[in-house]
Amino acid sequence: MFRWLIGAVLGIAVLVLSITVHGQETAKEQVKGLDEQVQEIKSDLLGIAAELNQLEEKLLYPSNTQVAVFVSLAGGETFRLDSVEIRLDGKPVANHLYTFKELEALQKGGVQRIFTGNVRSGEHDLEVFVIGKTGGSTDFKKAERFKINKDVAPKIVGITLAVEGITIK
Numbered sequence: 380m381f382r383w384l385i386g387a388v389l390g391i392a393v394l395v396l397s398i399t400v401h402g403q404e405t406a407k408e409q410v411k412g413l414d415e416q417v418q419e420i421k422s423d424l425l426g427i428a429a430e431l432n433q434l435e436e437k438l439l440y441p442s443n444t445q446v447a448v449f450v451s452l453a454g455g456e457t458f459r460l461d462s463v464e465i466r467l468d469g470k471p472v473a474n475h476l477y478t479f480k481e482l483e484a485l486q487k488g489g490v491q492r493i494f495t496g497n498v499r500s501g502e503h504d505l506e507v508f509v510i511g512k513t514g515g516s517t518d519f520k521k522a523e524r525f526k527i528n529k530d531v532a533p534k535i536v537g538i539t540l541a542v543e544g545i546t547i548k
Contacts (some may be wrong), residue, residue: 493538521545
């Protein structure tokens with residue numbers, strides 16, 4: 380009887396352990412399944428957010444009134460750019476103070492979108508004010524005025540900064 384009791388206890392212990400192991404495997408599979416579902420939901424949300432951003436831009440800046448202004452440095456320029464201010468039709472539309480990292484990116488050929496907005500078709504005054512320091516640490520200020528013509532299509536204006544002057548494309 381004692382052997383039978385020990386056999387029964389050992390049998391029950393093996394059964395409990397196998398159920399526990401099986402339960403742990405099932406729980407791991409469920410957690411893994413939940414992780415995959417969470418990742419799918421995150422991917423879907425990121426996709427929806429990107430679509431919403433595109434729709435928002437189309438609504439806020441319709442292509443027939445959109446103008447975008449980009450800033451870059453002329454090749455080989457080593458001056459330190461401190462700030463740029465953009466005025467459109469006499470109204471300030473953008474003002475940016477540059478950090479060291481932003482300046483470094485521009486010096487390496489980077490381009491910054493400084494303004495996106497809506498304007499009616501026709502001719503507009505674009506004023507660009509630049510403050511910085513030359514290679515010899517001399518302060519300089521540049522101001523240039525340009526005429527841009529906005530038609531029905533979106534308008535892209537590229538501003539290239541140099542110590543000698545400011546140009547647009």
